[in-house]
Amino acid sequence: MGLFGIFGKKGKAEIAEEMEEEQEDIEVYSGIRVEVMISDDQLLFVAKLVEAKGDTALLQQYSETEASLGNDPLYVRIRGYSAHNRKAVYMEGVITPETKRVWKVDDLVITKVENDRAFFRLNVNVDAAITRLDELDAEEKMCKVLNISIGGVYISSEDEYAEGCKFLLRVKLLEDSPESELLCEVLRIIEKEETGHEYGCRFLEITEEDQQKITKNMFTIQSKRRDIC
Numbered sequence: 001m002g003l004f005g006i007f008g009k010k011g012k013a014e015i016a017e018e019m020e021e022e023q024e025d026i027e028v029y030s031g032i033r034v035e036v037m038i039s040d041d042q043l044l045f046v047a048k049l050v051e052a053k054g055d056t057a058l059l060q061q062y063s064e065t066e067a068s069l070g071n072d073p074l075y076v077r078i079r080g081y082s083a084h085n086r087k088a089v090y091m092e093g094v095i096t097p098e099t100k101r102v103w104k105v106d107d108l109v110i111t112k113v114e115n116d117r118a119f120f121r122l123n124v125n126v127d128a129a130i131t132r133l134d135e136l137d138a139e140e141k142m143c144k145v146l147n148i149s150i151g152g153v154y155i156s157s158e159d160e161y162a163e164g165c166k167f168l169l170r171v172k173l174l175e176d177s178p179e180s181e182l183l184c185e186v187l188r189i190i191e192k193e194e195t196g197h198e199y200g201c202r203f204l205e206i207t208e209e210d211q212q213k214i215t216k217n218m219f220t221i222q223s224k225r226r227d228i229c
Contacts, residue, residue, distance in 0.1 A: 026052045026108055029089050034059070034080035035120045035150075036095070036103075042222065043120045046150070046215050047103070049080065055108045057093075061101040062212070071097060078105070079120065081151075088114050119149035122218045128171035130157065133183075145171055148218070150211045152202040153184065161186050161199060169201075173217040180213060182206065 030052035036044045036059060047059040059078075078091040093108035126145045132138040143157040153169065161167070165186045172179045188200040203210075 026054065026057065026091075026110065029080065029082055029091075029110075030057070032080045032082050032089070033062070034078050034091075037077045037079065037120060038074070039077075043122070043218060044076065045219075046211075049078070049105075052108070055093075055106065057105045057108055058098065059095065059103040059105060061103065062215070073106075078108075081119075090114075119151040120218075121147045121149045121154070122221060123147045124173065124221065126171060126173055128155065128169055130155075130159075130161075131168045131170070132161075133166045133168065140170075145169075145173075146198070148173070148214065150203075150206075150214055152187075152200070153182075154198065154200050156192070156196065156198045158196040160197060161189070163187065163189060166204065173214075174220060177217055177220075178213065180210060182210060 030050055032049050033046065034049050035046055038044060046062045048062065049057055050060055051058045073094045073096050076093060076095055078093060079088065080091075081088050089110060090112040091108055091110050093105040095103045095105050098104045124145055124147060128143050128145045129140045130143050131140050141157065141159050143155045143159075145153050145155050147154045153171075155169075163186055167184055167186075169182045169184045170179060171182070183204040183206075184201040185204055186199050186201050190198040190200070192198055
């Protein structure tokens with residue numbers, strides 16, 4: 001038996017009432033990159049939402065990791081960012097496999113549209129290094145990556161950085177994975193009395209290869225944590 005109904009699926013009438021002022025046509029979001037999740041802390045795969053019409057669509061899976069979900073219907077949350085209107089869109093629906101890396105979505109509804117770039121974030125605690133780009137011969141400084149997504153990182157550092165500061169982040173999420181070098185920009189600063197500073201950062205000019213590498217590492221970390229539990 002699959003995980004159908006894991007969220008206590010809402011009725012369409014209830015969702016429509018909640019979205020009375022915000023509901024938009026599903027078709028608007030056809031073609032966007034999305035993250036498919038079965039809970040707030042479990043990412044299944046990353047995909048492209050295509051052929052969206054009415055309450056159905058297809059998901060073309062990007063990520064290399066195969067999701068072993070069987071053939072039973074599975075209720076999921078779908079989250080993506082639309083460059084068309086610069087908003088994050090949150091959806092829910094029931095997926096079933098069509099062909100390899102292609103999933104059909106039924107009962108697809110928009111549950112929320114917000115002015116943010118929300119991505120699934122995985123909590124980690126990984127050593128990393130920062131090199132500022134606004135200083136000549138800048139020294140590499142150590143930091144901790146506290147969480148990561150395909151859109152950015154949240155880091156802790158004893159050093160001070162200003163909002164808008166750009167730096168090169170060198171990080172290795174797993175011991176047996178290749179090291180990544182990612183161009184970042186500080187978006188927000190959180191001061192911590194005991195541990196220095198924490199910074200919310202976004203990736204700049206990130207490549208598809210880097211996104212795939214991050215996604216694959218995130219899946220691997222999730223899988224290892226489930227095995228331990």
